[in-house]
Amino acid sequence: MRGVPTARDLTRAKAPRTQRARAARPRLGGTKDICPVTRNGRTPTLLTTCQQWAFMVLIAVEEGLPMSSVRPSHEEARRYVVGPDSLSWAQASDVRRLLLAPYALLLQVAHPTVGAGVAEHSNFTNEPWQRLTRTLDYVDLLVYGGDDAIQTASRVREMHKRIKGVRPDGGKYHALEPEAYAWVHATLMLAIVELHSRYIRRLTPDDIESSYQEWLGLGRLLGIRDGDLPTDWAGFQSYCDTMIRDRLVDNETVQTVLRTIRTPAPPPGWPQRLGWLWRLVRLPAGYVLTLTGADALPPELRQRFGVPWSASKQRQADALAAISRAITPILPRRARVSGPTYLRLRRKAIACDEFAPDSYLDHSSRPGGR
Structure with missing residues (x-):
């Protein structure tokens, strides 16, 4: 929506002096300044080009700074760790979160x-399931890992430092x-x-707000700065509307994900x-995942991505959602809160990943181990 306050506007009034000083720098994280993209046939201005280069310099500087320059102190970080309550x-x-994995991935790419x-x-393209499991690994460590979430978040951010390059439009990017x-x-x-709204049980406004505040805290563990996301759910909804309208585009990666x-x-x-069995089930499975992912997308994104939709598909999606909601009361708790079990089953695989916390590593493989 027009006139939506930026994250900087939402937090500036109550920010400490150090945060206000940081906010006084050019905000290169806004919807118009980062990675200028040619719009309406117009070439980015000299100012936005300079801002882009300035941003890349800031990233380069950060790579030489300690992680505490962006992430919270350990004492502060422990306040953001979530627990069973x-x-x-x-x-x-x-x-059932797998039903909306395509939705989240399409929004991201x-x-x-x-x-x-x-x-x-x-x-x-060649390892889609590995991409999915890595995402689930790090998300579940973040939510269900206890204090391990702090170390995982630090290592996830560290991994992103080397993800950079040049976009198809010629602009530089950095993760x-x-x-x-x-x-x-x-x-x-x-x-x-x-x-929850479509397939489980609609959350109350208070629950959504509380969940969002917890999610902001988990974001701080990852190095998402105060002000990079709005401070409340209402502001977050406006922010998402703006991102969807102004920043998300159809691109080759979107089409690759859809295929x-x-x-x-x-x-x-x-x-x-059992390869024959997968050949039998992969098309129905792909149809369901495409259906649930497309159903969750705003209509304008379905149109932008060229995803066909019809009244018939909407009825199919609604029927699937109704069945899912109906079985919710009889699902065991392990199915509704699968994170702790998932982490136990994935422990050895996670230990091989870069973001694995020390507690997941084989002590015999560490320096000094036997």
Whole structure:
């Protein structure tokens, strides 16, 4: 919507002096300044080009600074860790979240920076399930990892420092651009709320607000600065409307994701002798994932991405959602809060990843181990 206050406007009045000084710098994380894209046939101005180069310099400087320059202190970080009594714990890992994985991914890669980063630095096309499990690994560590979430978040941000390059339009990009980095985190919150609204049970406004405040705290663990996302849910909704309207675009990565979802590869570990079975189920599975992902997208994005939609598909999506809501009361708690079990099952695989916390590592493989 027009006139939506920026994150800087929302927080400036109550920011401490150090934050106000930081906010006085050019805000390169806004919807117009980061990674200027040619719009309406107009070439970016000299000012926006200079701002882009200034941003890249800031990123380069950050790579030489300690992580505490962006992330909270350890004492502050512990306040953001969520536990079993949190709403995030109850909401973030229902097994039906797989239905909206395509939705979150499409929102992410439609951002020019994220789309370019996935295209150049990810093997999503050949390993879509690995991309999904890595996302679930880090999200579940963030929500269900306790104090391990602090170390995981630090390592996730560290990994993103090397993700940079040149977009198809010729502009430079970096994964730590505040707008793009915050947007990925934002899409996960959107997916949680949409999942509950459509497939589980609609959350109350108070629950959504409380969940959003917890999600902001988890974002701080990842190095998303105060002010990069709005301070409340109402502001967040306006922010998302603005991002969808002004910043998300159709691109080759979006189309690659759509093609991959329609005909998914077999999951890792699928027995070769059962390849015939996957060939039977992959098209129906791909149809369902495409249906649920497209249903959650705003109509303007479906049109922008060229995703066909009809009254018949809407009825199919509504029927699937109604069935899902109907079975919610009989689902065991392990299915509605699968995160802790998921982390136990994935422990060895997570230990091999860069963002694994120390507690997941094999002590015998550490320096000094036996």
